Amino acid sequence: MKFRYFYIALCALLTSCGTSQKAVDYDANPAINLQRILDEETGEKLAHSTGLSLTVISPKLDIDFTGAAGFDSLEKDRKLDAAQPFRIASLTKVFVAIAIMRLRENGQLALDDAITQYISQEHIEILRKGGYHPDAITIRQCLIHSSGLYDYAEGGPEYIEVASKTPSRRWTRTEQIQFAMDYGKPHAAAGIEQHYSDTGYILLGEIIEKLTNTGLAEGLRSLLKLDKIGMNATWLETLEPSPEGLLPSVKRYVGPLDASEWDASVDLYGGGGLVSTTRDLAMFLQALFDGKIYEHEDSLAVMLLQKDYDAAGKQLPIQRLGFRSIQGKKNDIVAYTHSGFWGTLFIHFPEYQCSIAINDTNDADSEALQRVINYMLWLGKQS
Template identity: 40%
Template sequence: MQMLHRNIHRLSGTSLLVWALLGTSGTATAQSPAAELQRVLAAEVAANPSLPGELLHVHAPAQGVDTTLAAGVFDRVSGRPLQPRHGFRVASVTKTFVAAAILRLHEQGRIGLDDAIARHLCPEQAALLRGDGYAVDSITVRHLLTHTSGIHDYATDERYYAAVFADPARRWTPLEQVRSAMQGGEPHFRPGTGYHYSDTGYVLLGAILERLTGQPLARALRTVLHFDRLGLDDTYLESLEPAPPGAAERSHTYFGEIDTSAWDPSFDLYGGGGLVSSARDLARFYRALLRGQVFDRPETLRTMLTVPPTSVDSPGGPYAIGIQRATIGGEECWGHTGFWGTVVYHCAGPDVTIVRHTNQAQPDGSFIYRHLFDQIAGVLGMGG
């Protein structure tokens, strides 16, 4: 989605405003970790004029911290303060959910990770890929999960995003997005021989989930991953299912100065993105996932965290199956980033989970969070 952000600056053409209204959760004293985290968060919003608002959730039981904090505004027009309870579009963080669902079906013997995708795609999708030179009998499910298929990414195609900007209300289909990817030309490489991040691969995985379960994607994710059992009360696939009763209100999302909140979410929806969630829900999911509470067998989590040799040096950190490794405060952590400034990491050693979200598109979201997370690690005494 980096191409999209470059288009933003051509279209908006005006400077961004600074917003730094504060919102807090709880009654922390000035000496508490929560109060220090609020100070760090407010300072980041004040120092970054492009950020209307930002949310931060930190769960660190050993330090007695379990808090969601907010700084800035919900939207620029009303200037209403962003609140800890607000929800947001998580963009590519959705990929971890899709990958976990595929792995759950793998545990149940319903799909093999080394199955050729030709076995599981609908004939129309398979024909479209074949027609553009993709060896669907050689590309495996694992290749899609690890971005090692060589398939082009529709989310970096300028023609696709020109069409999105030209008609923000358009309802896109998964097949149209795969077709857009095919405009990119020949495959990047032979399957399994390189790394190229591809939303297209996860759109195909979403379609595979639907075919294997016989359910629409939203229902498949909800039932296969047991959202109810995990306590994911604010999490839903936008426009493909209703928001759960009492779910958090979704904050506005901006491309530069353009408010995209009313845009049809289908431009980033069918597996590569699309979930709406809250900071607390994301923390619950990633902590449960990385503590082995989502899968039936420990080896499934080990499989998920295995990084292919081709992906060790991928941008943003080594990429495994729908999840990425990072070092925070000297600790090994696993998580994912999303285009709307969403970043989630769980560090198993100290049992720390950090969720950060902004309501501004960030093309370099994989890297911009690191200074903030290092400060959080310092507050929590990680690596000390």
């Protein structure tokens, strides 16, 4: 899940060559080496991951790879195809954050605006009754997870417990906000501490709906230029039609529990909800860092806290506006990443113009991502 994958990527960067105990047998053929990693990590000898799909794109390192190995479910009755889509869960937050930044570019909001300027009166009152001061919570704080809002989804075990007992329940955003009030308390006053919060992001989803005067799906698709980028296998589940001609989706699990048929609304309104493929996800990161999504030259720098952010003399936080940041202590390599509940992660290394997207069928304790990063670093040293 989100913190496990984040830790693996962090370990690889901090140690320069990673901590994998497997023998290193590299050459300069990315297709052979990357497919070997997938095959080994899903092979019977290791039995870590049931299935892995992977895309790595790096013009600088001459990599353009998409591949898969293993199976698309724990039943192991169908081989995994790299073109199979999957729920990406919290990676959706990066898309939402970029959409908010696009609204900023359009002059429709400022990052330090209070959320009360844009969310419904009903939601404002729910927050107040829950002990919050919504007039003091800003858009920026929701983006950077410093709003103080309790996370309805993963603040405690209650939400998953309820969802598992009522898998067909159609949740609303209002019910999820109320869930956060019923099962948690404010972490701190807004802007004081960082606590990961899906609640803040579903409020950002509401802001996108209001300012685009459309549904969230239409707002994201337009603001992020998804069709122009060529993301033909990405959609907001149940809020827009799924693309035609796609293969069956990869199964999703909570431990051994099959959650594939849980209603999409369990994670839909801004904290999660997108379905995609590793190919589309890596293409999206490449488009973002190549300047093909933002209209203003400074927008990416603002998103990464390289501009228009007062750190008050402190080190920049790991949380950026949507992304998490990693910087290696030994090699100073910087990366921007996000991971998702079901076993998905994407990560971009500006130094190598490299985007990696990986999905694990059963969210296992695999070394695949670490080994892919190790190989990328090895290729970087050869160039």
